[in-house]
Amino acid sequence: MSHHHHDHTHEHAHEEVEGSWRDAQDDRPLSVARRRFLAGLGAAGVATTMGALPAHAHGDRPATPVNPWHGRGRWFAGDHHIHTKYSNDAQYEVAQQVAKAREHGLDWVVITDHGGVAHEKFSIDQVAPDIERARKSHRDVLVYQGLEWNIPGAEHATVFLPPGRSTVDILRAFEAAYDGGVLSTPVANGGKGLLTRSTSADGEPYALAALRFLEAQVLSGRTEIALMFANHPARRGVDSPHEFRGWRDAAPGVAVGMEGAPGHQAAGIPTSAGGRGAARGLYDASPNQDSFPGFAPTATENPYRTYGGFDWMTAKVGGLWDSLLAEGRPWWVTATSDSHRVHLDTHKQGTGDHNTTGSRGAPIDTGVPQVESDYWPGFYSSTLVGADSKSYVDVMRGMQGGKVVAVHGRIVDGLNLRVRSLGEGDNRGVTIGGRTFVRRGHDVEVVIEVDLARGANFAGVVPRLAKVDLIAGPITGPVADRDAFSAPGTSVVKSFEVARTARGTVKFTHTFRRVEGAFYLRLRGSDGNRLTSDGNPVMDVIGDADPWSDLWFYANPVFVDVI
Amino acid sequence: MPWLGAVPALPGEHGAAHVDAVLLEALDGVAADFVCTHVDRLGPVAVTTLSAHVTGEVDVARLAEALGGPVVVLDDSGAPDSPAARAATAGRDRADGRCVRFPGQSALTGTHPAAEVVAVSAIDRVVGIGVAVAPADRVETLGFLRPVCRGGELLLLVEPAVGGVLRPAEAESPHECCGGH
Known part of the structure; x- marks a missing residue:
């Protein structure tokens, strides 16, 4: 799968911003935002260069396919949310996490310790050389340096960059200026004392400035690419719908998605089975003062719980994710481990004082399996990324372009999706994360090839995919209410049953006949073990959620324009 | 008996149960059979407010001191709109809020x-x-x-x-x- 298109247009972005305002050394956040404003680079201008313009904005011009189909591409499995001893609540060496990721089949990992005063002051300078060493000792794993950013006014997010001369400088400047923990910590405790709370609404402008800062680093050439994914978005209800829209609009090349499934997937294993008996994903919260009031538990749903291990925003058909997609707004979902302390591993946290050293110190091997909430990177959760090559920038471009499938427990090994016009329009078609076009009234064909698991997952079982759902909905353009979080026109249009005897690759085809309006489609699949009567995932029960008996994958959408 | 509303000063980013304990401690000595927390979102930053149905005498000045913020008592004269008054009304009408203390x-x-x-x-x-x-x-x-x-x-x-x-x-x-x- 090529993303030549991206590379090409990326160069255009460089040309557009060439000018006297560019000063690569000046990364003072407000001045970057101001210069960008003065340069007339609105969000829409950037969106065009990223091939990420909402369908409605194409007007009458012929569309350009995004993520054109090239036959079978390669998937690179990874995890963008991993902690080490440089997080107060985690414990492992970088090298341990990378070795475990490799052992469990991952091609790329992002080290994301929590942002905050101690991390910014003490941890960054320690983790950077650790990451360098891990790269040298595991040359076949891409190890990105990142940050788990406390988004001002919201939840956490993964922020990461490819290795480069300025990578550490950019991350350091970013954290110091924009981490919600740093901004809300009183000056007396080493912070900035600028926000009421890390999650309070007075932080929202800082989040937008932060993302513009990262995009400015890309536009100025200090880094090739920078990405942000919102983590465990519904856990505390503090990511409002308008915040997702604001992030994406502020920096469409950087803010590209969210965890469709949070980590901590072992947390819900029953105590009777040797587990913690907590909530799957550690999703056991209730609304707090900074929660979006629309996210309230009701007789029909609880946004604060996982559904089949996935975050409610992703798992609900016609829910928040679909409301973004129905605008024609690219927004991708992933699956990560959020690995802090691994269930049944024998290590416990070191005794270092994180507040004063930025590190917990080396973990202590107790020799006794510990009951915890997390899995090793790659053990249960995988983010499959379609990329040309296993290189730092290519894998990030694949994520930026939405060539991403979120997978639990090896329920699939890969997915080849082709969406194309059968009449006038884009006959070659596009794949996951792409955008194609068809003449009004003509047919659109969807060909789905699913690579079933060729071997056992890390529970020692060859998982069996029972069904694949094709979900689709009309693209209705920008919402008037930025806090909208439903897409009533989106539904499961077809469920394909996978034969019990199926092996290797299974193929399904569906044709949308006489298409009259722009729409999008996406895929999800399940082992069929836990379904509601209408085929949706079931809300996970606190203390009774064996993750291995409830496996799902979610693929990112394809947008279809009508000309 | 009256409904009162308040805007307590609350410690940092603590869990809800911890906040409840702080509020109930401040209410110690006040006969109140129905106590709720509310979230007032009309300002730039959301604020946790309190409502209580008082069944006996209440020393408003002492309570305001204990809560660290203004206390308003709803009466027929109609209190001017404020976060505390909004909380009292929401509690009285059971319009919103999470209930920390209730009969039974x-x-x-x-x-x-x-x-x-x-x-x-x-x-x-x-x-x-x-x-x-x-x-x-x-x-x-x-x-x-x-x-x-x-x-x-x-x-x-x-x-x-x-x-x-x-x-x-x-x-x-x-x-x-x-x-x-």
Whole structure:
């Protein structure tokens, strides 16, 4: 799968911003935002260069396919949310996490310790050389340096960059200026004392400035690419719908998605089975003062719980994710481990004082399996990324372009999706994360090839995919209410049953006949073990959620324009 | 007896149960049978407010000092609009809020049939999330009940839990993420 298109247009972005305002050394956040404003680079201008313009904005011009189909591409499995001893609540060496990721089949990992005063002051300078060493000792794993950013006014997010001369400088400047923990910590405790709370609404402008800062680093050439994914978005209800829209609009090349499934997937294993008996994903919260009031538990749903291990925003058909997609707004979902302390591993946290050293110190091997909430990177959760090559920038471009499938427990090994016009329009078609076009009234064909698991997952079982759902909905353009979080026109249009005897690759085809309006489609699949009567995932029960008996994958959408 | 509203000063980013304890301590010595927390979102930053139905005498100045913020008593004269007054009104009308203290609460500390929850307390209904609740279904309270006011009713939201029981949707000690951010 090529993303030549991206590379090409990326160069255009460089040309557009060439000018006297560019000063690569000046990364003072407000001045970057101001210069960008003065340069007339609105969000829409950037969106065009990223091939990420909402369908409605194409007007009458012929569309350009995004993520054109090239036959079978390669998937690179990874995890963008991993902690080490440089997080107060985690414990492992970088090298341990990378070795475990490799052992469990991952091609790329992002080290994301929590942002905050101690991390910014003490941890960054320690983790950077650790990451360098891990790269040298595991040359076949891409190890990105990142940050788990406390988004001002919201939840956490993964922020990461490819290795480069300025990578550490950019991350350091970013954290110091924009981490919600740093901004809300009183000056007396080493912070900035600028926000009421890390999650309070007075932080929202800082989040937008932060993302513009990262995009400015890309536009100025200090880094090739920078990405942000919102983590465990519904856990505390503090990511409002308008915040997702604001992030994406502020920096469409950087803010590209969210965890469709949070980590901590072992947390819900029953105590009777040797587990913690907590909530799957550690999703056991209730609304707090900074929660979006629309996210309230009701007789029909609880946004604060996982559904089949996935975050409610992703798992609900016609829910928040679909409301973004129905605008024609690219927004991708992933699956990560959020690995802090691994269930049944024998290590416990070191005794270092994180507040004063930025590190917990080396973990202590107790020799006794510990009951915890997390899995090793790659053990249960995988983010499959379609990329040309296993290189730092290519894998990030694949994520930026939405060539991403979120997978639990090896329920699939890969997915080849082709969406194309059968009449006038884009006959070659596009794949996951792409955008194609068809003449009004003509047919659109969807060909789905699913690579079933060729071997056992890390529970020692060859998982069996029972069904694949094709979900689709009309693209209705920008919402008037930025806090909208439903897409009533989106539904499961077809469920394909996978034969019990199926092996290797299974193929399904569906044709949308006489298409009259722009729409999008996406895929999800399940082992069929836990379904509601209408085929949706079931809300996970606190203390009774064996993750291995409830496996799902979610693929990112394809947008279809009508000309 | 009057309804009062308040805007307490609250410690940092602590869990809800911790905040409840701080508020109830400030209310110590005030006869109040119905106490709720509310969230006032009309300002730039959301603020937790308090409402209480007072059944005896109350020294407003002392209470304001204990809570660290303004206290307003609703009466017929119509208090001017303020976060405290909005809280008092919301509590009185049971329009919104989570209930920290309510009549019958002390009788519901174990596992009780849903019918009993409604019979012995001010809770109007037990509402299952994604499940229907039959009168005999057991509700395991774990000694912590925070029903919510919605549309004039006091509702206890419950969800399926281990062992075939229902548990309140709000737990006393939810997972604290990443050491306090």
